[in-house]
Each structure stands twice: as C-alpha cells, then as structure tokens.
Amino acid sequence: MSYEQFAYLYDELMQDAPYDEWVRFVKEKLNQYHVGGNNLLDLACGTGELSVRFAKEGFSVTGVDLSADMLAVAQAKAQAEGLQIPFFEQDMARLEGHEEFDIIGIFCDSLNYLQSNEDVIHTFTSAYNHLKDGGLFFFDVHSLYKISHVFTNQSFTLADEHLSYIWNSFAGDSPNSVEHELSFFILDEQTGKYDRFDELHFQRTYPVQQYSDWLAQAGFELLEVSADFENKEPKEKSERIFFIATKKPSF
Known part of the structure; x- marks a missing residue:
C-alpha cells in the first residue's frame, strides 16, 4: 500500500510512539541471546524513525519499505543526521538482492498491514532467507483484543x-x-x-499460535512471546504482542 499524503504527517502523528522502548528492547534481547553482530534490516521502515535511532546507537542499518513517499522522508531524515543508511523500495514479502543480516525487525505493528495469510508466510520466508545463522528476527503485532x-x-x-x-x-x-x-x-x-x-x-492480525506455526513453517525457532514491553506472557487484554525467533545454525 502507499501512504501518499499520510507519509508526510506520520512523524507528527506518531511523536508519542515508544521508539526508545523498541531500541531498548532489541538491545536487551541481543545481549540476552548473545548476538554479537550489529547488521540490522529494518523492514517496513516507514519514515525511518527507528532506522535512524538504531544507526545512532551504532547499528549498521538497511531500511526497506514499499512506500516511495515514506522512503523519501526517511532518506531526508538520515541525511539531516549525517547518517549513511541505504533505503530500498521493496515489498518485505519479496525481498531480493540483499546480504544476510544479524538482526531483522518488523516494528510498529507493520506486519499487520499485510492483507493475506500468504503475504505473512512469504514475509517470514524472506526474513529467514536474509538472516544469518543464529541471528534474531523481531516483530510486534496488534493483539486480537x-x-x-x-x-x-x-x-x-x-x-x-x-x-x-x-x-x-x-x-x-x-x-x-x-x-x-x-x-x-x-x-x-x-x-x-x-x-x-x-x-x-x-x-x-492472527492468533499467537498461528504466528508461531508460520514461523516454524519458515524454519525459525521461536524463542519467546511477550506483550506490551513488559517481558511477560500476553494476557487477555494485552494490546501489542512481541515475537522473537532465531535462525538455527545449519550443520
């Protein structure tokens, strides 16, 4: 989908979004699971707010989004910060031409914009194919509630x-x-x-078990599911569900 005019309003409307919480969460989990690399792919990166924040934290970031308007905002934002972040206009369900990454993230419930089961499955497969062995795949989604x-x-x-x-x-x-x-x-x-x-x-969105099944189908090992930045299992009225999966090393 194209965000059109919405792309230029997005940052103002999202100024209270917990971006720092996402960065903290990812850094905490990288330490917990002993991931040493810092090569990060930000899928559905939008206006690049998280891409820029991760880059300022020392990550080597690549951003991908389907919206040219969003990417124009992201590129201008990175340049204003003096950051060299490559951005690509691609469908996250059909990635091509990229190296393998230590970390792949689909943040800010962006996965929920996919309209079909097949798109989610293809996205998980794309992420798996572009993740290094032992790397981490993060995403968060709206709950059914x-x-x-x-x-x-x-x-x-x-x-x-x-x-x-x-x-x-x-x-x-x-x-x-x-x-x-x-x-x-x-x-x-x-x-x-x-x-x-x-x-x-x-x-x-889909039930937690459905996401878990699709991750396994793509080849991932699911490490944990939590809710609302609390590192606790989802409850009946949890609103944002976090998944962390890894690509098991092949021998």
Missing part, C-alpha cells in the same frame, strides 16, 4: 490549529481485521484555508 475492542467501531479525533483529523475504524471483511478511514485537514499557511486528504488503511 486490540483489533476487536480498541479499534473496531471506534472513532478518534484530533483538533490542532494546523492539523486535525477524523479517524473512524470499522471491522474489515477478513477475520480479525479492521479498516481505518482517515480524513486529515491541514492548514495552508499561505491561504489560511485547510486542505483535506483522505486515506484508507487496512490491518489484520
């Missing part, structure tokens, strides 16, 4: 002077999916009028 109780049939609004939005969420046609209808109103400072932009976003 969040999709059905936090998002579905809910409305969210923001009313600031220069940016406002109306965000309505409805149950999607697929099981455990949601469609987000977003209307943005952005102040044109030259005319004093507001421009309107509309976006439709789709997200879908």
Whole structure:
C-alpha cells in the first residue's frame, strides 16, 4: 500500500510512539541471546524513525519499505543526521538482492498491514532467507483484543490549529481485521484555508499460535512471546504482542 499524503504527517502523528522502548528492547534481547553482530534490516521502515535511532546507537542499518513517499522522508531524515543508511523500495514479502543480516525487525505493528495469510508466510520466508545463522528476527503485532475492542467501531479525533483529523475504524471483511478511514485537514499557511486528504488503511492480525506455526513453517525457532514491553506472557487484554525467533545454525 502507499501512504501518499499520510507519509508526510506520520512523524507528527506518531511523536508519542515508544521508539526508545523498541531500541531498548532489541538491545536487551541481543545481549540476552548473545548476538554479537550489529547488521540490522529494518523492514517496513516507514519514515525511518527507528532506522535512524538504531544507526545512532551504532547499528549498521538497511531500511526497506514499499512506500516511495515514506522512503523519501526517511532518506531526508538520515541525511539531516549525517547518517549513511541505504533505503530500498521493496515489498518485505519479496525481498531480493540483499546480504544476510544479524538482526531483522518488523516494528510498529507493520506486519499487520499485510492483507493475506500468504503475504505473512512469504514475509517470514524472506526474513529467514536474509538472516544469518543464529541471528534474531523481531516483530510486534496488534493483539486480537486490540483489533476487536480498541479499534473496531471506534472513532478518534484530533483538533490542532494546523492539523486535525477524523479517524473512524470499522471491522474489515477478513477475520480479525479492521479498516481505518482517515480524513486529515491541514492548514495552508499561505491561504489560511485547510486542505483535506483522505486515506484508507487496512490491518489484520492472527492468533499467537498461528504466528508461531508460520514461523516454524519458515524454519525459525521461536524463542519467546511477550506483550506490551513488559517481558511477560500476553494476557487477555494485552494490546501489542512481541515475537522473537532465531535462525538455527545449519550443520
């Protein structure tokens, strides 16, 4: 999917996202599982906020995203920080032309934007094929509870002077999916009028066991499943589920 105009609003809307928590979480787990390399592939990297943060922490980062608009923002952001981060416009389910990495991450529930079982399976296979033996694969997803109780049939609004939005969420046609209808109103400072932009976003999630089965099918060994940055097993009302898997060394 293309984020179009949304790409240029994303960072402002996500300014309270726990990016530092993701960086802390990854560094903690790399130490825990004794992964020495720092070559990191940031899949569905979006505007590169995490790519930049990881690079500033000393990681050798490559970013991949399907949206050219998102990547344009990411590249400008990296250059502004004086960082050399290669970004590629690719589908994470169909990676090609890359080396193997020590760490691969799909952060910020980006996996939930894949619309079919097959896309998730292909993404796991792509990640497996691009991960070094003993490397770690991280991803986080919305829980079934969040999709059905936090998002579905809910409305969210923001009313600031220069940016406002109306965000309505409805149950999607697929099981455990949601469609987000977003209307943005952005102040044109030259005319004093507001421009309107509309976006439709789709997200879908699956039970923890389904993700676990697909990881095993791709060849991964699942190391742990936790929720909400707490290093604890998911509970009934957990909202964000974290998976860590490894590529077992081949002999």
